[in-house]
Amino acid sequence: MLEALGLSSVEDLFSCIPETVRFKGKLNLPEALSEMELVSHMQALADSDLNLDACACFLGAGAYDHYVPAAIDQILLRQEFYTSYTPYQPEISQGTLQALFEYQTMICDIAGMDVSNASMYDGASALAEASIMACSITGRSRVLVARSIHPESRQAVRTYVTFRDMEVEEFGYVDGQANLEELEEKISPDTAAVLVQNPNFFGVVEPLEAIAEIAHRYGALFVASVDPISLALLKSPGESGADIAVGSGQPLGNPISFGGPHFGFLAVKERFVRRMPGRIVGQTHDKSGKRGFVLTLQAREQHIRREKATSNICTNHTLNAIAAAIYLSLMGRDGLVKVAELCQKKARYAYEALTGLGKFKPAFSAPFFREFVLLSAEPVGDLNRRLLDEKVIGGYPLGKDYPEMPDGWLLAVTEKRSREEIDRLVRVAGGASS
Amino acid sequence: MRDPEKLIFEMGSPGRIGYSLPPCDVPELPEPLLTSEEHRRKSALNLPEASEVDVVRHFTRLSQLNYGVDCGFYPLGSCTMKYNPKVNETVARLPGFSRLHPYQPEETVQGALRLMYELGSMLSEITGMAAFSLQPAAGAHGEMTGLMIIKAYHAHRHDNKRRQILVPDSAHGTNPASAAMLGYEVVEVKSNERGTVDLDTLKSLLGDETAGLMLTNPNTLGLFEDEIVPIAEAVHGAGGLVYYDGANLNAVLGVSRPGDMGFDVVHLNLHKTFSSPHGGGGPGAGPVGVCKRLMPFLPKPVVALEDGRYRLDYDRPLSVGKVRSYFGNFGVLVKAYAYILSMGSSGLREVAENAVLNANYLLKRLKKHYHVPFDHPCMHECVVSCSDLKEECGISALDVAKRLIDYGFYPPTIYFPLVVKEALMIEPTETEGKETLDAFAEAMIAIVKEAKATPELFEDAPHDTVVSRLDEVAAARNPILRFKP
Numbered sequence: 001m002l003e004a005l006g007l008s009s010v011e012d013l014f015s016c017i018p019e020t021v022r023f024k025g026k027l028n029l030p031e032a033l034s035e036m037e038l039v040s041h042m043q044a045l046a047d048s049d050l051n052l053d054a055c056a057c058f059l060g061a062g063a064y065d066h067y068v069p070a071a072i073d074q075i076l077l078r079q080e081f082y083t084s085y086t087p088y089q090p091e092i093s094q095g096t097l098q099a100l101f102e103y104q105t106m107i108c109d110i111a112g113m114d115v116s117n118a119s120m121y122d123g124a125s126a127l128a129e130a131s132i133m134a135c136s137i138t139g140r141s142r143v144l145v146a147r148s149i150h151p152e153s154r155q156a157v158r159t160y161v162t163f164r165d166m167e168v169e170e171f172g173y174v175d176g177q178a179n180l181e182e183l184e185e186k187i188s189p190d191t192a193a194v195l196v197q198n199p200n201f202f203g204v205v206e207p208l209e210a211i212a213e214i215a216h217r218y219g220a221l222f223v224a225s226v227d228p229i230s231l232a233l234l235k236s237p238g239e240s241g242a243d244i245a246v247g248s249g250q251p252l253g254n255p256i257s258f259g260g261p262h263f264g265f266l267a268v269k270e271r272f273v274r275r276m277p278g279r280i281v282g283q284t285h286d287k288s289g290k291r292g293f294v295l296t297l298q299a300r301e302q303h304i305r306r307e308k309a310t311s312n313i314c315t316n317h318t319l320n321a322i323a324a325a326i327y328l329s330l331m332g333r334d335g336l337v338k339v340a341e342l343c344q345k346k347a348r349y350a351y352e353a354l355t356g357l358g359k360f361k362p363a364f365s366a367p368f369f370r371e372f373v374l375l376s377a378e379p380v381g382d383l384n385r386r387l388l389d390e391k392v393i394g395g396y397p398l399g400k401d402y403p404e405m406p407d408g409w410l411l412a413v414t415e416k417r418s419r420e421e422i423d424r425l426v427r428v429a430g431g432a433s434s
Numbered sequence: 435m436r437d438p439e440k441l442i443f444e445m446g447s448p449g450r451i452g453y454s455l456p457p458c459d460v461p462e463l464p465e466p467l468l469t470s471e472e473h474r475r476k477s478a479l480n481l482p483e484a485s486e487v488d489v490v491r492h493f494t495r496l497s498q499l500n501y502g503v504d505c506g507f508y509p510l511g512s513c514t515m516k517y518n519p520k521v522n523e524t525v526a527r528l529p530g531f532s533r534l535h536p537y538q539p540e541e542t543v544q545g546a547l548r549l550m551y552e553l554g555s556m557l558s559e560i561t562g563m564a565a566f567s568l569q570p571a572a573g574a575h576g577e578m579t580g581l582m583i584i585k586a587y588h589a590h591r592h593d594n595k596r597r598q599i600l601v602p603d604s605a606h607g608t609n610p611a612s613a614a615m616l617g618y619e620v621v622e623v624k625s626n627e628r629g630t631v632d633l634d635t636l637k638s639l640l641g642d643e644t645a646g647l648m649l650t651n652p653n654t655l656g657l658f659e660d661e662i663v664p665i666a667e668a669v670h671g672a673g674g675l676v677y678y679d680g681a682n683l684n685a686v687l688g689v690s691r692p693g694d695m696g697f698d699v700v701h702l703n704l705h706k707t708f709s710s711p712h713g714g715g716g717p718g719a720g721p722v723g724v725c726k727r728l729m730p731f732l733p734k735p736v737v738a739l740e741d742g743r744y745r746l747d748y749d750r751p752l753s754v755g756k757v758r759s760y761f762g763n764f765g766v767l768v769k770a771y772a773y774i775l776s777m778g779s780s781g782l783r784e785v786a787e788n789a790v791l792n793a794n795y796l797l798k799r800l801k802k803h804y805h806v807p808f809d810h811p812c813m814h815e816c817v818v819s820c821s822d823l824k825e826e827c828g829i830s831a832l833d834v835a836k837r838l839i840d841y842g843f844y845p846p847t848i849y850f851p852l853v854v855k856e857a858l859m860i861e862p863t864e865t866e867g868k869e870t871l872d873a874f875a876e877a878m879i880a881i882v883k884e885a886k887a888t889p890e891l892f893e894d895a896p897h898d899t900v901v902s903r904l905d906e907v908a909a910a911r912n913p914i915l916r917f918k919p
Contacts, residue, residue, distance in 0.1 A: 002791065005798055013791055016660055017660070017690050029774065029779045029782070030778065038776055042768075044545075046525075048530070049531070050538065075490065083504050084502040084712065085714065086714070088847075089836075092500065092896070094499035094901060095496040099496055101915075102441060104915060109480045122759055153759060159754060160615075207472075234473055260571070260764050261571070261719075262759075281915070282914055282915050285904070287894065296913060303606075306607045306611055309611040309614070312608050316716045317716045320716075330489050331452070334483070393539075418459060
């Protein structure tokens with residue numbers, strides 16, 4: 001090929017690069033590994049971690065150890081799904097497009113909303129994008145955030161909003177639920193949105209309708225960040241008056257993967273459809289009238305509108321959204337309810353058993369779903385270390401994010417936790433510290 | 435021609451299930467939440483009722499309506515659709531990586547933290563930057579994060595007038611959109627007749643309101659910005675910072691480093707240059723690298739190594755904060771790390787060599803048949819125009835793209851960069867052999883002949899796909915965005 005180009009050496013290909021910025025040496029990287037060597041190296045690295053298959057995990061805090069049916073990964077490994085890119089040429093991308101259309105339908109269904117986009121990076125960035133979107137819709141520049149929202153989501157909102165030169169203010173909680181009186185005090189006619197999570201970071205169910213009423217009374221949008229599994233049982237954002245629903249989709253068939261890639265969902269009421277960030281798939285037809293799917297409403301997007309776009313998002317988390325569509329198809333209307341009920345029952349069982357020990361006090365009396373906060377008489381760090389010795393990953397220490405609860409311990413119980421594992425948790429937690 | 439696949443909602447039957455769950459093994463206690471009127475969901479779920487085999491067949495049939503890199507040549511410009519090594523999928527699925535909770539105690543995730551630490555170091559070495567954050571989830575997310583770092587740097591110096599980000603007219607759409615996400619005013623820099631940034635024009639736009647310049651190098655025309663050194667000097671001289679959009683890094687791996695060119699901030703697309711698969715539109719990863727003076731502003735946490743132990747360092751008072759939850763798209767990071775280890779130093783340089791060789795070979799074969807707006811050797815991708823075809827035969831870039839599908843290829847990027855009319859942006863990548871390039875070139879040449887002899891062929895192209903050309907106008911005018919029974 002060099003010959004065809006009339007070049008004598010590969011070096012000539014780079015003659016347009018000025019001498020001064022040519023890299024002369026050899027990159028200081030490890031020597032190339034063969035496939036066999038690579039696998040051994042990676043296996044050794046992986047083996048130095050304690051993976052969740054080798055222990056009982058009671059950590060949640062935004063990333064949950066739900067069961068992932070085997071069929072999902074087998075389908076995701078179809079190269080036509082995982083090696084393709086954004087479906088710019090719809091005629092040879094109908095697989096991705098239709099799967100995303102089905103995904104959008106399912107998200108609308110569980111969230112009770114009218115329109116869903118085709119996915120966001122994660123729950124935190126989806127909430128941040130929803131805040132920006134609310135500011136742009138209302139023409140206001142102040143966002144009110146419940147302190148009972150996941151600390152990392154609040155940080156992402158703060159980053160997005162303050163770098164946009166707009167304001168974030170937080171309101172507290174009472175008995176684990178958003179403090180409505182404080183919300184009433186802080187909300188004003190320049191509030192663009194009120195942000196709440198349900199179940200919140202403490203696992204507690206929030207009074208969504210009351211919050212929606214307050215937000216709407218001031219002309220602000222109500223943004224609800226919700227857990228998708230809980231929606232099988234709990235009132236949906238749509239039923240509760242939310243204008244924008246977001247959340248982390250990780251519980252829907254996505255591996256926990258040390259925090260990513262997960263995905264975020266974002267769904268809105270019909271009237272906001274043209275203000276949404278991200279890809280949206282729409283149904284249309286070809287010349288012969290056959291149904292087909294395309295990326296649509298692209299006049300919102302960066303590749304068309306550049307600096308006037310609703311967001312800069314381009315690559316999103318399509319494959320994770322497809323995993324969710326497969327998960328929801330497999331679980332179906334019956335299975336999702338069963339999973340949610342199992343979480344609920346097992347969490348209740350663990351809660352009663354732990355509080356029965358006398359060593360842990362419930363932090364709140366408000367109803368919870370899959371996760372709950374206990375106040376521990378033993379320092380949480382010591383407690384978690386003792387549990388780890390028995391191959392149990394204990395709860396999230398709340399003290400670092402909520403200094404008012406230095407002894408707060410947040411435990412999650414999914415459908416995967418067996419009675420034996422819960423009993424082990426209770427036995428070890430109840431034992432004296434050594 | 436295949437029939438379209440039904441929607442999952444049009445399949446199955448009432449009561450059919452596709453899951454398998456154990457019975458509840460704990461005593462059932464009275465549960466107020468399950469019966470509470472206040473909190474309980476009112477509307478029924480309308481999710482599918484299908485068996486596992488129904489679901490598996492449905493999604494398998496859907497997959498067959500897609501075209502992936504393993505199907506064939508995918509020269510989608512600016513997207514670097516290189517082959518995704520299979521072993522990376524295997525290692526990323528090791529439970530010691532895929533089954534880790536992000537808040538597990540640090541002592542139980544030393545392998546994962548070491549991987550992130552080493553990946554950051556290797557990316558620093560490859561780009562000539564001082565340090566990386568692996569947090570951003572995608573290229574555009576990296577751009578936004580990088581610009582936040584620029585904004586935080588100026589703010590820290592109380593240099594508060596800097597409201598403008600300069601962006602060449604050939605830039606990716608994400609560049610101006612990312613700048614706008616932060617409230618920056620976007621100032622467009624016109625390209626010169628050589629297709630690169632015009633130094634004098636740039637200088638005339640610089641001033642004490644300049645926060646920075648975003649540049650892709652090589653640029654989206656596949657051309658190296660050979661005045662990069664004086665460009666960076668001019669921006670720095672005006673008090674601004676220079677941002678590197680790493681979408682095209684594949685062209686210069688081991689050949690030239692953004693850090694040595696004078697860039698202060700870079701983002702990389704691990705799903706382009708570092709072979710992690712594109713997933714039909716993500717997940718990717720968009721790590722951000724910075725020069726030394728910008729290190730304090732990186733998102734938190736960063737992985738630190740102390741006394742042989744890896745830990746997450748959150749104590750970073752000048753950090754821009756978090757742009758997402760947890761630490762990044764770890765599963766994607768594992769694949770990029772495995773890729774770099776497989777390639778080594780000389781392997782990475784060969785990537786650039788072969789990517790550039792392949793693009794120039796295609797350019798050479800095509801330029802007798804297509805108009806080439808900037809006729810000099812290209813880097814890893816080339817841009818040709820269908821403007822002559824459009825004028826002579828009424829055949830547009832879109833028509834050519836659709837006809838290429840009939841020939842069994844994924845079409846190049848079309849109508850981008852915006853500075854070229856009827857553009858086809860072709861990026862072959864290094865993983866393609868000569869016979870593939872020749873077959874593609876021959877198809878492109880045959881298409882020119884067809885355009886002249888049988889233009890009607892194009893009207894209904896593509897011909898062999900499950901659907902023919904779809905009505906995108908109708909889709910946008912009357913949006914149907916979910917299935918309604």
